[in-house]
Amino acid sequence: MARSDFDLIDFLPYLLNQAAEKSSLGFQAYYKGTYGFLRTEWRVLFHLGRYGEMTAVEIGARAMIHKTKISRAVARLTERRFLTRREDMADRRREVLSLTPLGRKAFEDLCEKAAVYDRDCVAGLSEEEQRVLRAALRHLANIPRD
Amino acid sequence: MARSDFDLIDFLPYLLNQAAEKSSLGFQAYYKGTYGFLRTEWRVLFHLGRYGEMTAVEIGARAMIHKTKISRAVARLTERRFLTRREDMADRRREVLSLTPLGRKAFEDLCEKAAVYDRDCVAGLSEEEQRVLRAALRHLANIPRD
DNA sequence: TGGTAATTGTTGCTTTTGTAACTAACAAGC
DNA sequence: GCTTGTTAGTTACAAAAGCAACAATTACCA
Numbered sequence: 001m002a003r004s005d006f007d008l009i010d011f012l013p014y015l016l017n018q019a020a021e022k023s024s025l026g027f028q029a030y031y032k033g034t035y036g037f038l039r040t041e042w043r044v045l046f047h048l049g050r051y052g053e054m055t056a057v058e059i060g061a062r063a064m065i066h067k068t069k070i071s072r073a074v075a076r077l078t079e080r081r082f083l084t085r086r087e088d089m090a091d092r093r094r095e096v097l098s099l100t101p102l103g104r105k106a107f108e109d110l111c112e113k114a115a116v117y118d119r120d121c122v123a124g125l126s127e128e129e130q131r132v133l134r135a136a137l138r139h140l141a142n143i144p145r146d
Numbered sequence: 147m148a149r150s151d152f153d154l155i156d157f158l159p160y161l162l163n164q165a166a167e168k169s170s171l172g173f174q175a176y177y178k179g180t181y182g183f184l185r186t187e188w189r190v191l192f193h194l195g196r197y198g199e200m201t202a203v204e205i206g207a208r209a210m211i212h213k214t215k216i217s218r219a220v221a222r223l224t225e226r227r228f229l230t231r232r233e234d235m236a237d238r239r240r241e242v243l244s245l246t247p248l249g250r251k252a253f254e255d256l257c258e259k260a261a262v263y264d265r266d267c268v269a270g271l272s273e274e275e276q277r278v279l280r281a282a283l284r285h286l287a288n289i290p291r292d
Numbered sequence: 293t294g295g296t297a298a299t300t301g302t303t304g305c306t307t308t309t310g311t312a313a314c315t316a317a318c319a320a321g322c
Numbered sequence: 323g324c325t326t327g328t329t330a331g332t333t334a335c336a337a338a339a340g341c342a343a344c345a346a347t348t349a350c351c352a
Contacts, residue, residue: 006261008196009289010280012268013170018287020162021210027159037340044341050154057300064167071302093300093347115152122158124285129278134156135273136279141164143155184308199330203330215309217332239317 016140027117035106040065040073042110045099048083049107053098055088082106162286173263181252186211186219188256191245194229195253201234201245228252 008014024039031037037045047059054062056070074097079084082103088094099107121129154160170185177183183191193205200208202216220243223229228249234240245253268276 003166006257006264008192008257008260010264011260012264012280012283013166013173014192015280015283015287015289016162016166016169018210018281018289020159020166022287023162024159040339046154046160055300058203064164066340067301068303068341072338073303078210091300091348095301111152111154114154114157116159118156121286125282129282132275132278134158136275137158137161137165139270140267141161141168143161143164186308201330212310213331214311217330218308221332237318237330241331292324 012140023121026120027114030113030117031110035110038073038076040069041077044070044073044077044097045082045103045107045110048097048099049104049111053096055094055096059097077103169267172266176259176263177256182254184219184222186215187223190216190219190223190227190243191228191249191253194243194245197258199242201240201242205214223249230290243263248260 028039031042031101043063043065044059047063048054056067056074059065060067060070074083074085078085081100083097083099085095085097088096122133125133174185176258177188189209189211192207193209194200197208202213202220204212205211206216220229220231224231227246229243229245231241231243233243268279271279
């Protein structure tokens with residue numbers, strides 16, 4: 001296979017990782033500095049805020065995070081009063097998680113900050129480029145349109 | 147600021163991370179399974195193969211990896227004979243790294259596999275979408291066109 | 293019903309990463 | 323020549339992530 005023309009600099013997983021890491025830095029600084037959240041903690045909060053009550057496994061499935069990471073993130077967030085667990089009486093293995101008022105406040109703040117931050121990220125791209133970019137990323141990540 | 151219309155599902159750092167993680171999995175399985183490389187090790191190999199001899203710091207600057215990670219990756223790769231270190235006599239702090247024949251062979255194999263893998267990644271996207279995607283990612287990652 | 297398998301969530305242990313301190317070498321200014 | 327500051331790379335310790343085993347339920351099905 002004559003592939004000597006392929007340049008690793010354009011290797012998609014590489015480009016994606018570089019862009020992901022770079023674009024995460026600024027926002028990470030905010031939620032870490034303001035709330036002391038780890039990345040997984042922010043993600044758990046984000047999913048509960050965005051989709052409503054869920055169990056740990058459900059969050060993990062959506063966010064592609066291993067359940068042990070979620071377990072520990074939930075433990076910390078619960079301890080810090082950002083969310084509560086409620087036992088599902090119909091299936092006592094499940095613990096349904098939801099945000100406390102404090103958690104919702106943090107979520108809403110972070111959501112606003114995210115909107116602004118997102119704008120800065122795509123500042124140099126045209127509307128059309130942004131559209132194509134997000135669509136391609138959703139496709140690559142297999143994220144359904146809800 | 148009326149931003150209630152912003153949906154976190156489109157938050158760029160999130161989309162990028164999801165896409166990056168998902169798209170990395172398959173290739174990671176290959177270099178891990180075949181060579182036992184960690185991600186940083188593959189990256190070091192990749193940069194030395196793509197750009198030629200470099201020092202650890204230079205690799206770190208290009209790849210945005212902290213020097214301690216590089217230090218450990220280099221130690222392992224050297225031990226396993228994939229690369230060699232040469233002291234720069236003009237500046238004895240610097241250690242110039244380069245691939246051994248074994249390292250080059252691994253690099254070339256991985257490079258070929260990457261080309262194929264890359265194709266699979268973008269299989270569902272049009273030529274134009276691919277072009278826009280890569281350009282946008284390079285922009286976000288601040289990767290120069292070389 | 294009873295027994296095997298699957299699911300939810302946690303914990304212990306190992307591996308990997310992050311942070312800070314450190315050595316060694318060079319650079320710049322006086 | 324000194325002194326101070328900077329740079330390359332390593333190492334030690336702490337934090338986080340990955341992995342495997344576990345208890346507690348529930349599901350399946352002969």
